[in-house]
Each structure stands twice: as structure tokens, then as C-alpha cells.
Amino acid sequence: MDYFLQQSLNALSVGGEYALLALGLAIVFSVIRLVNFAHGELIALGGYAMYLSVLFAAPPVYALIPICIFVAMLSAVCFERVAFRPVRNAPPTTGLLTAFGVSILVQNILVIFVATRPKPVPTPDWMGGTMSIGDLDVPVVQVLETIVTVVAITGLLLLLRKTQIGLAMRAAAKDFVTVRMMGVRANRVIMTAFAVSGLLAGIAAVFIISRRGAVDPFMGFIPVLKAFVACVLGGFGSLAGALVGGLVLGCAEVFLQVVLPSQVAGFRDAFVFLMVGLILVMKPEGLVGKKVELGDKDE
Amino acid sequence: MSYLLLSARRTVIPAIFLILCCVAVVLFGEGYHVRVAYMFFVNLVIVAGLQVFMGNSNVANLGHMSFAGIAAYAVAVLYTPTALKATLIPNAPFGLATIQLDFVTASVIALALTAVIGWLSGLALCRLSGVAATIGTLALLVIVHVVFVNWIDITRGPRAFFGIPVALGLPWAVGAAVLAIFVARWFRDSSDGLQLRASGDNLLAARSMGVNIQRVRLKAWVLSATIVGMGGVLFALFMGTIAPNSFYFTQTFLTIAMLILGGMRSVSGAITGTFIVAVGFEFVRTLENGPEILGVQLPTMFGLTGFFLGAIIVIFLALRPDGLLGTDEFEDHWAAFRQRLRARK
Amino acid sequence: MTALLDVRSASVRYGAIAALRNVDLVVGEGEIVALLGPNGAGKTSLVSAIAGIVPLATGDVHFDGANISNLAVEDIVRRGISVTPEGRRVFADLTVTENLQLGAAIRADRQGVADDIERNFSMFPILKARARSEAKTLSGGEQQMLAIARSLMSKPRLLVLDEPSLGLAPKIVDQIFELMAKLRDEGLTMLVVEQNAAEALSFADRAYVLNSGECVYSGTAAEVANSDDLIAHYLGDGIATTALTD
Numbered sequence: 021m022d023y024f025l026q027q028s029l030n031a032l033s034v035g036g037e038y039a040l041l042a043l044g045l046a047i048v049f050s051v052i053r054l055v056n057f058a059h060g061e062l063i064a065l066g067g068y069a070m071y072l073s074v075l076f077a078a079p080p081v082y083a084l085i086p087i088c089i090f091v092a093m094l095s096a097v098c099f100e101r102v103a104f105r106p107v108r109n110a111p112p113t114t115g116l117l118t119a120f121g122v123s124i125l126v127q128n129i130l131v132i133f134v135a136t137r138p139k140p141v142p143t144p145d146w147m148g149g150t151m152s153i154g155d156l157d158v159p160v161v162q163v164l165e166t167i168v169t170v171v172a173i174t175g176l177l178l179l180l181r182k183t184q185i186g187l188a189m190r191a192a193a194k195d196f197v198t199v200r201m202m203g204v205r206a207n208r209v210i211m212t213a214f215a216v217s218g219l220l221a222g223i224a225a226v227f228i229i230s231r232r233g234a235v236d237p238f239m240g241f242i243p244v245l246k247a248f249v250a251c252v253l254g255g256f257g258s259l260a261g262a263l264v265g266g267l268v269l270g271c272a273e274v275f276l277q278v279v280l281p282s283q284v285a286g287f288r289d290a291f292v293f294l295m296v297g298l299i300l301v302m303k304p305e306g307l308v309g310k311k312v313e314l315g316d317k318d319e
Numbered sequence: 320m321s322y323l324l325l326s327a328r329r330t331v332i333p334a335i336f337l338i339l340c341c342v343a344v345v346l347f348g349e350g351y352h353v354r355v356a357y358m359f360f361v362n363l364v365i366v367a368g369l370q371v372f373m374g375n376s377n378v379a380n381l382g383h384m385s386f387a388g389i390a391a392y393a394v395a396v397l398y399t400p401t402a403l404k405a406t407l408i409p410n411a412p413f414g415l416a417t418i419q420l421d422f423v424t425a426s427v428i429a430l431a432l433t434a435v436i437g438w439l440s441g442l443a444l445c446r447l448s449g450v451a452a453t454i455g456t457l458a459l460l461v462i463v464h465v466v467f468v469n470w471i472d473i474t475r476g477p478r479a480f481f482g483i484p485v486a487l488g489l490p491w492a493v494g495a496a497v498l499a500i501f502v503a504r505w506f507r508d509s510s511d512g513l514q515l516r517a518s519g520d521n522l523l524a525a526r527s528m529g530v531n532i533q534r535v536r537l538k539a540w541v542l543s544a545t546i547v548g549m550g551g552v553l554f555a556l557f558m559g560t561i562a563p564n565s566f567y568f569t570q571t572f573l574t575i576a577m578l579i580l581g582g583m584r585s586v587s588g589a590i591t592g593t594f595i596v597a598v599g600f601e602f603v604r605t606l607e608n609g610p611e612i613l614g615v616q617l618p619t620m621f622g623l624t625g626f627f628l629g630a631i632i633v634i635f636l637a638l639r640p641d642g643l644l645g646t647d648e649f650e651d652h653w654a655a656f657r658q659r660l661r662a663r664k
Numbered sequence: 665m666t667a668l669l670d671v672r673s674a675s676v677r678y679g680a681i682a683a684l685r686n687v688d689l690v691v692g693e694g695e696i697v698a699l700l701g702p703n704g705a706g707k708t709s710l711v712s713a714i715a716g717i718v719p720l721a722t723g724d725v726h727f728d729g730a731n732i733s734n735l736a737v738e739d740i741v742r743r744g745i746s747v748t749p750e751g752r753r754v755f756a757d758l759t760v761t762e763n764l765q766l767g768a769a770i771r772a773d774r775q776g777v778a779d780d781i782e783r784n785f786s787m788f789p790i791l792k793a794r795a796r797s798e799a800k801t802l803s804g805g806e807q808q809m810l811a812i813a814r815s816l817m818s819k820p821r822l823l824v825l826d827e828p829s830l831g832l833a834p835k836i837v838d839q840i841f842e843l844m845a846k847l848r849d850e851g852l853t854m855l856v857v858e859q860n861a862a863e864a865l866s867f868a869d870r871a872y873v874l875n876s877g878e879c880v881y882s883g884t885a886a887e888v889a890n891s892d893d894l895i896a897h898y899l900g901d902g903i904a905t906t907a908l909t910d
Contacts, residue, residue, distance in 0.1 A: 055450050055453070103637070107636055107637055107640070111377075113378065113450070114640055116379055116450060117575065117579065117632060118636045118637070120572070120575075121628075121633035123629070124572055124626075124628055124632070125626060127625065127629075128622035128626040129626060131621055132620050132621065184769060187762050187765060187766045188766060190755070190757060190758060191757075191766055194755065194757060195753055198749060198753045199766070201737055201740075202741065202767055202769045202770075202818070203738050203739075203742050203769045203770035203818060204738060204766070245461070248454065248457075256454075286465070287465060287466070289461060290461075290466060290469070293458040293461045294458075294462060296458045297459070297462075298443075300451050301443045301444075301446055301447065301455075304447070
């Protein structure tokens, strides 16, 4: 029973991490139909901001966390301003390839100016410890991650439901032109979408780095691939779908890890992506999505 | 049939150019130059193959390198001497460790296998459009890569598969490149190609005109996979060593940058892009290694080549999304140029 | 009467196709102007050009004395022009109240916005009943009312209504026109695009008739209504059907 609870918490925290990343992807996609492959680089940039702060300024360790989140947010907004705005009205495929280009560009800038090898980054000691809940010893980072995910998602919901810009973002997902006819500035909506995606990526980055203890230029790649899977599972562009998809993927991974015999464990990612392919073909609207009619704003 | 002739005629000039490049390298080049030239032709084959699907259908494809990998591993397993295979892959299934074929048969079987896998994957992927299709191709790339890394009995896993006897040289590569260009031209000019291009411009309109999009996409996809597979075979039979990472993101980006720079809507664009990026890439690679220029020792800068590729993709998509040549082939540009001259007189 | 909206020789092109050619149109302060014509006459192109959605190929648009031809979509409404688009285009996933809130996106006075939502609710009781429902669950007529109410939330000086009666049942159409009459009586300036010529003419001060992208006639509503030629050529259907129902 303890083992089961421990693994459940593990699944929840991993799923939460994927959900944070997937929500960021989904929010940008829903507003401007951009598949942001460079999302993973936000994690790396946040991480390197921590590394460089330690190198040059040596601030207290807890101060690194807001630095990471802020830099991820700022980077997301910069990506939009510099790279994605010129291709905003181009077909979605162009945006996707641009995002790929940005991703390679950022990775290699990090390689050129820092190093290919991983660099150590400290996170507060208490994040690495364990705590007791009842008679159960659990890693602090997992509990924290679960709680923070819940808080972040609540915050996102409040933003989307209670603020003018949030309403505009939800409406823009279906009909951007009419939103602009209401006098809402397109740039503001898009910037906010990117900022939110960067914020969520920054939060996820803190946890990813606290687990790894180091940063490297390509560290964002695997998490963002997972976030993609989560988005596809839930139906691309659907926020609820991204959330559910992230949690489902987290649980599935932990489950497969526990159940799969070691000889085929290496093929786990192949199974996951095969599942992605099947869902795309059989149920492109995702596991929780509704079918869209031709002519709705959709691909 | 007339299309076949027309496409052949239109392939002549690029073919002459490629053959001249090859002759120049053979006459004046050293071993390093031969390698660079050979890789240029391999990439040209792959980019031409990529163009067949991506350029005509206007669907971004990130999975093409998986077909180069499948063909390369297939030919490696079939063509490597059994004595070597006894130590490399002693536990290969289907008795593959005890089979050894000549390189032509091995290549043909490898390409046939690639085409079959292309067809199977195409059955699923060609039902998708737009972003979903691209994510599907990405899934394909990851799946095939994971299989390469984990099917140790046949691929040696993440370690390199070495000792493939070198069977091909530059003339073969030029021949393959010319063939790839010809086939790509022929497909683009064919009625299937025209229908696919129409669907790439306007999916709904093409469908309402009665274009069976899945069927033409599937044709293009299988053809594209086979041509890219040919690139993989060329690679394996010259380099002698392959690894899963030879067919993963780095190569994917390189070939996509080539296609975007030249302009993916035309075969001429594919050729132009491959040439310019190949030259630029070699130049940047030299810089990356920290050369001594005019007595000044430059620092090594790892990552410069990747930076170069990323910059090409981002800058071209922002400023010139149709690439250097746009939607037109060489002869269209030539005709337009002559018309402008005439107009000036 | 001063011109509030002044469109001068406006043309709109979609690629090689000219959808609108050198059209002049004036709407005076406090005036109700109908824009009539058959399908494909260029009415929606003209509205889209005024709203900044499509660029003008020639000519320009002046509003309250200022040239607004090159303004972005989001700036038009800030100048005081609110467009209720063809096909209503309410925000389907948002509730009725949220739609109205978004309609007031350019306003900072929270209290004023809340008051105006209440005012709209008293003008459209049906919306009050559905305040917390998602807009996509509303009927066509209700959605049209919501779209108009949403446009009013920005406190426009000019309301442009693009085909407000399109696809609605006759009874609902009557309600919509009653509503527009009420707005007219409050002094709101309106430009109304209609295929339903009879209803529009009975309610407008002046009318323009477009055909194939050109303005073929302009005059007072009465003149247009009494011109058998115009009616026979361009406006036949609308008049005929209402004549029967009368």
C-alpha cells in the first residue's frame, strides 16, 4: 500500500510537470496556431540563468528560483517578438519550422558561449530532502511539485476567467479577428500567451533542475517532447486536454516503468510515440476533445 | 510519356553541373574534398527525396531521416561480411548473421524494405494534415530512432555499426543524385504531382475538384521515402560506419535548412539550397575548429554549425519564406529573365 | 448635418478580383443609412474596409474628420466605430456576460461597464435570463441580440450592423428591427447593411445601393423605395416578400 501511494505521488508530480509544459504549448497554440518547438529552450535558458547568476553574482540559493522563472518568461516574450512575429500570418507549418530553427539556434548559442558539458546548478537543500506524511517518507520535491502545479493551474484558470485579457485569450482561440474588433490589441494577447507559457515553463524548469542538479544545452528537448505527447493526447490546443494529457502521460510512464520488463523498457518511448501516432489518426481531437466541424478555426 | 522526356530534358543542365563538380573534385581534390563532395551528393539525394513529399504537399516532414536510417541499416546488415557480423551482431534474428549479399542486391532489398515501411507508415500519416501531420512525422523519427538504439541484436544499439565494406565512390553518388533529381522533376510534372501541389496550395479546393488527396500523398510519401533511402544506402556504403545519431535531428535539420533556403516548392530550389548550405556548412565547420587565419589563431567554437543552420531556417522563413527560388524551376526563372531582357529592348 | 463617416472612392481587391470599386458613402451624425444590394455586391467588403479588416486598394475612410484608412482593426473601435459582423460571430465558448465584458475591452471604468451590462440586460431581457450560459447555446436570434449588445458595450458613436437579419425567422427579424428603432430613437448613428430592403428602407433615412462592387444609386430611403427600376433590378426579392406579408 505504501509503495502504491509512493508511486502515485511520483506519477502525480511527473504528470504535473508535463502538464505545466503542455499547458504552455497549448496556450500559445490556441491563440496563434503556433506549435512552439522552442518551448524546451525556455527550460534551458531558465537553467542557464541560474548557473550564470551563481557564477557571477552568487546570490542566496532561494533567489535563483525567481531568476529562473523570470528569465524563462522573458525569453518566451523575446522569441515571440524576434522570431515568431515575422511569420505570424504565415501558414502553421512555417511557424513550426521557425520554432525548430529557434530551438537549434538557442541550443547552439548555449554550446558556443557556455559549454556542451553539463554544468552544476544548486537548488535549495530542503528541496532535495524527504518528508514524512503519516508514516510515509516522500521526497519534498514531489510534494512541492504537486502543490505548485495545482496552484499554478488555479492561477491560470483565474487569469482566463476573471481578467479581460484572459477572456480575450479564450475568445481568440476561436476567432481572433472579432476579438480585435472589440479593440483588444493582438500583440498584447499574444505577448501574454507567450509570457504565461514562459512562466509555466520556468516553474517546471525549477523542478527539472532540482532533480538533475545540472544544466546542459539540450536539456529541454526530452521534456518538451513529452509535453507534445501530452498535448496530442488531450487534443492539440485544448487547455483542459493539455492538463489531462500531462497527467495521463505521467501516470502511464510511471506505470510502464513499474510494470515493463527490463528487456523492453528501452522501447518505452517507441510505445508512447506509437500511441501518439494512433491517436492522431484515429482520434485527432484527442482523448477528451470534441470533434470540430470543417470551417471552425482549426487545421 | 512525354512528361518523362520533358523531365529528362529539364534534368540535363543540373546533371551536367553536378558531373562537372564531380570531375573537378576527382581531378584536383584530395581525400578530404572527395568526402565533402560525396556527402554533398548524399544530401542532395536526401533533399530531393524530401522535396518530393514536403515541397509538393506543403506538409512539413521531420521524419524523412528515419528512412535513410532504415535503408542504411538494412544494407549494412545484408552486405557486411559474415565473419565480421559474427562479432558485431552474432544474435541477429532471421539468420541475418549468416547471410551475405553483393551490394547491388543488398541495396535493392534495402530500398524495397524502405518502400514497404514507407507505405505502411504512409497509410497512417497521409490521413493527417497540417500540424498533426508534422507531429506524426516527428513521432515516426523518434520511434525509428528508439528502435535503432534498442534493437541491439541487429543494429548494435547506440554503438556504431562499423566495418561495412566501402562499395561506392563519387561516380555512383553523382549518378544517384542525377537519378533523384530526375525522379523528383518527373513526379512534380506528373499529373499526381500537379494534384498534390494543388492540394498543397488549397486543400479544400483541391478536394472539391475531386483530387484524392490521401492517394496522391501516399504515392509521394513512398517515393520520397525510397529516394531518401537511397541517400541512406549511399551513406552507409561509403562511410563504412553508421550509428543511430547519423539519422537523427542533426541530419534532419541540415537537410530541412537546405530545402528551405533554396525553396521547397521546386526541385531547382532543392538543388540550389543543398549547394549553398553545403558550401556554407563546410566553411563554418572550418571556423568552428578554430583555424589559423593570417597568423591569427581563432578559438574553437563548438556549436557554430548548428547556429548556422538555425539561423538559416529562422531568417529565411521570416524574410523569404518561399526560399531563394520560390515556386519556380530553373527554366521558369530563365524564361522570366529572357522576357525581362526583351522588354528592356 | 456634419459627416461622421466619410468614405471616399474606396476600392477593395482580393488578388486580381475587385470586390469594390470607387465607392463614396457618407453617414451624418444621428443618421440611419442603409446599404443595400444583392449577394456579392460588395457590401461586406465595404464594411470590412471600414473596420480595418481588409486594406483599401484606393480611396480612404474618414471618421469624425480624421483619416482612419490605415488604422489597425483594434484601433477602429477606439475611434468610436463598432461593427457587428455578418454571421454574428459571438464568442461561442464564453458566457453571455463574458461576451459583453469583452465588448467593453477598450473601457477602463469597471463600474460603468457593470452598469452598461445591466442596461443591456434590461434592453434584452432574454440575455439576462441566459447571462451565465455559453454563447453557443443561444438561438440564432439571441446570438444576434448578443452581438448587437456586445457592440454597444464600447459606447460607439457609429454602429455598423452587417446583415443583422440574415438567417433569422421573420418574427425574430421584426424584433431585431424594433430594437434598432429603439437605438435610433436614442440618437445612435447607424450604418445598416441589409438584403432585406423593405425593412431597412422603412427604418433608414437614406440608402445606398451597391451592385457588382459599384454604387449604382444613392438617395433618401423614400426615393429608393419608390424607384421601381431599382427594386426590379437589385432589390426585388426583399420588397416582394414583405409586400406579400403586408
